[in-house]
Amino acid sequence: MARVFKGVLFPAAVLIFWEFAARSGLLKAESLSSPIAIFRAAVGVVADGSLFKAALETFGGAVGGLVVGATAGILVGVAFGLSRHLSQLMRVSTEALRPIPSVALIPLALLIHGYGFQMESSIVAFSCFWPLLIITESAVRGIEPRLLEVARMLNFSLRERVTKIVLPAALPRIFVGLRLAAAVSLVVAVTVEITANPMGLGYALIVAQESMRPDRVFAFIGWIGLIGWALNASLLRAQQRWFGRMGNWAEQSA
Amino acid sequence: MKKQHGVLMWFASLGVLAALVGLWQLAAHLELVSPVFFPAPLRSFESLWDQMGTADFWLAFRETLRRMVLGFVTASVAGIALGAAIGLSPRLRAYVEPTLELIRPLPASAMIPVFVLLIGLNDRMIVTAIAFSSLWPVLLNTVHGFKTIEPRLLEVARILHLSRLEMVWKIALPNALPDIFAGLRLALTVSLILAVVAEMLAGTIGLGQNITLAARSFRSADLYAGIIVLGAVGYVSNILLQRAEQHLLRWRTP
Numbered sequence: 001m002a003r004v005f006k007g008v009l010f011p012a013a014v015l016i017f018w019e020f021a022a023r024s025g026l027l028k029a030e031s032l033s034s035p036i037a038i039f040r041a042a043v044g045v046v047a048d049g050s051l052f053k054a055a056l057e058t059f060g061g062a063v064g065g066l067v068v069g070a071t072a073g074i075l076v077g078v079a080f081g082l083s084r085h086l087s088q089l090m091r092v093s094t095e096a097l098r099p100i101p102s103v104a105l106i107p108l109a110l111l112i113h114g115y116g117f118q119m120e121s122s123i124v125a126f127s128c129f130w131p132l133l134i135i136t137e138s139a140v141r142g143i144e145p146r147l148l149e150v151a152r153m154l155n156f157s158l159r160e161r162v163t164k165i166v167l168p169a170a171l172p173r174i175f176v177g178l179r180l181a182a183a184v185s186l187v188v189a190v191t192v193e194i195t196a197n198p199m200g201l202g203y204a205l206i207v208a209q210e211s212m213r214p215d216r217v218f219a220f221i222g223w224i225g226l227i228g229w230a231l232n233a234s235l236l237r238a239q240q241r242w243f244g245r246m247g248n249w250a251e252q253s254a
Numbered sequence: 255m256k257k258q259h260g261v262l263m264w265f266a267s268l269g270v271l272a273a274l275v276g277l278w279q280l281a282a283h284l285e286l287v288s289p290v291f292f293p294a295p296l297r298s299f300e301s302l303w304d305q306m307g308t309a310d311f312w313l314a315f316r317e318t319l320r321r322m323v324l325g326f327v328t329a330s331v332a333g334i335a336l337g338a339a340i341g342l343s344p345r346l347r348a349y350v351e352p353t354l355e356l357i358r359p360l361p362a363s364a365m366i367p368v369f370v371l372l373i374g375l376n377d378r379m380i381v382t383a384i385a386f387s388s389l390w391p392v393l394l395n396t397v398h399g400f401k402t403i404e405p406r407l408l409e410v411a412r413i414l415h416l417s418r419l420e421m422v423w424k425i426a427l428p429n430a431l432p433d434i435f436a437g438l439r440l441a442l443t444v445s446l447i448l449a450v451v452a453e454m455l456a457g458t459i460g461l462g463q464n465i466t467l468a469a470r471s472f473r474s475a476d477l478y479a480g481i482i483v484l485g486a487v488g489y490v491s492n493i494l495l496q497r498a499e500q501h502l503l504r505w506r507t508p
Contacts, residue, residue: 003348006348006349007348007349007351007352007353008352009349010349010350010352010353011352011353011356028372030371031371031372032371032372085263088263088264088266088267089263089266089267089270090267090270091263091264091267092264092267092268092270092271093267093270093271093274095489096271096485096489097485099485099486099488099489099492100481100484100485100488101443101446101447101450101484101485101488102447103447103450103451103454103462104450104462104465104480104481104484104485105481106454107465107466107468107469107470107477108291108465108469108477108478108481110469111290111291111469111472111474111477112291183359186361187361187362187363190361190363190364191361191362191363191447191451194363194364194366194367194451194455195363195451195454195455196454202363202364205364205367206367208367209367209368209370209371212371214368214371217367217368217371218368220364221360221364221365221368224360224361224364225356225357225359225360225364228359228360228361229356229359231359232359
């Protein structure tokens with residue numbers, strides 16, 4: 001109880017001071033608004049449906065990119081993990097591509113796809129590809145060698161080896177990678193929307209800013225934070241539920 | 255023998271990259287891919303070479319780098335100082351940590367509209383946005399590094415009658431360094447991303463604006479040249495930080 005109280009005290013003090021400062025004219029109300037006005041705006045964007053519509057658009061872009069990027073990352077990661085030679089041969093190529101900041105590809109994606117879901121998803125896919133590739137490769141390499149020996153003894157084909165031995169054994173760590181990539185996908189989707197793409201939560205932020213509505217800006221930031229937090233928390237619970245101790249172990253080794 | 259093999263493989267993988275670029279060149283030459291979206295690599299390198307001979311390019315390069323370094327260094331100093339204070343004091347932590355955890359999943363770029371409202375679309379806004387966004391990874395990792403000191407080390411400090419300052423400098427800080435560097439690495443990536451995004455939004459001279467302008471006027475070779483430069487900035491800055499880390503952590507047994 002005391003712990004909760006202490007944790008709430010600091011943000012509460014900040015909010016009260018903020019409200020007071022905004023009312024007394026200490027802060028520029030046109031750029032920082034006030035907590036009560038922000039709360040009203042936060043309820044308002046739910047009531048008029050604009051939050052739901054924007055969140056759905058952002059989810060569309062994020063999930064589409066996550067699925068494509070993560071699938072590609074897992075496939076390449078499995079291949080690299082199984083064949084050290086392949087991984088070494090591709091090393092300079094991957095090291096040349098990986099440091100490219102995802103946002104640098106926004107103008108290119110815009111050129112190719114125009115505005116919309118595809119352009120946003122392609123940037124998200126690029127960002128989600130790398131964490132999955134790295135985690136999957138090291139997970140596959142860390143598989144108990146005896147399991148692979150068993151597969152050889154049973155004369156498994158490559159496909160059987162991957163679906164019956166490699167993927168199940170690497171799954172807990174791949175899931176950790178998926179969880180991290182899910183957080184990345186949301187961040188990147190919002191960033192793309194803020195920078196270029198006229199849809200979703202990021203664009204809602206920009207519209208609020210351009211119409212000089214700081215209360216709506218903060219309201220959307222609050223909702224974005226809450227959605228990100230909820231997504232992370234629920235994936236963490238799923239991980240604990242499905243993988244239990246294996247999940248904790250994967251968490252530390254990821 | 256083993257090392258020789260590694261070097262050989264590295265050159266082989268360089269050859270693979272060269273072959274891939276060569277294939278792309280061939281595809282562009284045979285007009286198998288659209289020259290607007292995927293211009294021949296040689297044309298991009300030519301454009302890069304031409305750009306590097308102009309004063310405009312170096313001005314944009316310097317501007318972006320200056321903002322990035324300014325924001326990153328400010329965030330690092332503030333993040334390490336604040337993080338140490340919070341990490342070393344369990345009492346302070348009880349009040350602040352829940353708030354920090356709540357802010358953690360917020361996308362870095364989401365705060366840009368707030369800074370635009372507060373400061374306007376200018377250089378100061380960009381540096382502030384970079385500094386603010388890079389602060390969190392440094393701060394959170396530093397807190398973690400300082401709060402997880404091996405209790406036996408603290409006992410040693412007590413037995414040696416170290417003063418509080420000596421304890422922080424000789425025991426807590428070295429213990430926290432690996433965590434701090436993990437935070438710095440994240441912050442470096444964030445600072446480059448934010449520099450590009452904020453430049454695109456603010457339309458001030460810089461590498462981010464360069465690629466937006468190139469894409470808008472369909473100068474795709476220039477666009478790829480710009481992406482290569484941003485990738486190189488990411489790559490080199492990361493290497494420099496890695497070197498610093500290796501130097502500062504050379505006392506650790508590998």
